[in-house]
Amino acid sequence: MTVTIEVHLTADYLSQSLRRDVKEGLTSTPKSLPPKWFYDADGSVLFERITALPEYYPFRAEREILADRAAEIAATTQARTLIELGSGSSEKTRLLLDALREAGTLHDMVPLDVSESALREAAEAIAADYPGLRVHGVVADFTAHMDRIDGDEPRLVAFLGSTIGNLPPDERARFLSEVRDVLDTGEWLLLGADLVKSPDVLLRAYDDAQGVTAEFNRNVLRVLNRELGADFDVSAFEHVAVWDPEHEWIEMRLRATEDMAVTVPELGLDVRFAKGEEMRTEISTKFRPEVIEGELAKAGFEQTSRWTDAAGRFSLVLARAV
Structure with missing residues (x-):
């Protein structure tokens, strides 16, 4: 068995990338986070479950x-x-x-x-x-x-x-x-x-009846809580999937169900969410x-x-x- 591994990332590459992405995303209007931060160990398991959904x-x-x-x-x-x-x-x-x-x-x-x-x-x-x-x-x-x-x-x-x-x-x-x-x-x-294809088909693919995609989406908040000491109340955000006909992509968002203040100690950030405010977590372009x-x-x-x-x-x- 011949396996070699070549490492081109510094030890803190991912943590620095996360800090940069989160600071930029949470201070933007509207707020956003890149989808790559879904995929910690729990997120990867959830995505495997998504691939098996009808x-x-x-x-x-x-x-x-x-x-x-x-x-x-x-x-x-x-x-x-x-x-x-x-x-x-x-x-x-x-x-x-x-x-x-x-x-x-x-x-x-x-x-x-x-x-x-x-x-x-x-x-x-x-x-x-x-x-x-x-x-x-x-x-x-x-x-x-x-x-x-x-x-x-x-x-x-x-x-x-x-x-x-x-x-x-x-x-x-x-x-x-x-x-x-x-x-x-x-x-x-x-x-x-x-x-x-039909927006109905697309929306069902990104908002399944079992709620697995919703948990996958909210998992990004758990990543921020664990890695950056944030205090997101994960249960206070609901999963939203939207078809954007102009750009021809699906957007996944997290919607605040109440007014809240979130602190991210590792970044020195205090972030406010208004009830109903949506934060984009993914685009998925359809071609x-x-x-x-x-x-x-x-x-x-x-x-x-x-x-x-x-x-x-x-x-x-x-x-x-x-």
Whole structure:
């Protein structure tokens, strides 16, 4: 079993990032927090539960496409290195690994994640199940350290789960350009992107009947209480999901159910919430096919294939660096 881990984050990188994001977000009007802080250990467990909910179609739809198309992706790319942004050891990752191994090209797996513990666990699980595969984990932030990825060419960068939709348009453009900058001409990007559809379907996916998404949303307040000494009354915030037809994205928000004052001692902040005030915690953009293709083209990619699940809910796009 060959596993190496390369760490590019300082010991306090995440804590400093959290402090910066929270100070900026809680002093802005309207207030906001970035979605990456959902994912502590409890948040990750809650998200796994979300992916199994009947209302939450994206996970199943993307897995369906990969099951149908992984062999085609492997044959087209002939990738020797699979680079995954987000350290997945999930079934979807393995569909790609299996197809590339079957094609006889797979040599390296490079998972990238900000969490060293999650990365080590994922890397060791992959290495144990794929004897002979070199697994080179990179502890880094894909929004800041794309230049740290390596591996034998040709490389295939996989960015799945429609995580691209959590980035505002300017950050999305910057991210795609940074991916292009680290790839040589002819190398590949595999991008999962959720599609515009009925607002009713979307709202159910982000506001499930069991309330799991609501707990996931409120979990960010627990993270702030634990890490920054904040005194949010978590139960005093209700989960809200809203479809924004202008931007074509879902917004998740937390709504204060009463007037309250919150202190964040680690930041020296006193923050007031009015009853009914909403704080945005996530955007999840839904794409039209021509928008995806256009954004990829602007970043220096040529879309070579686009697939959807049988119900046409989700898309997987294969693009070549040009």
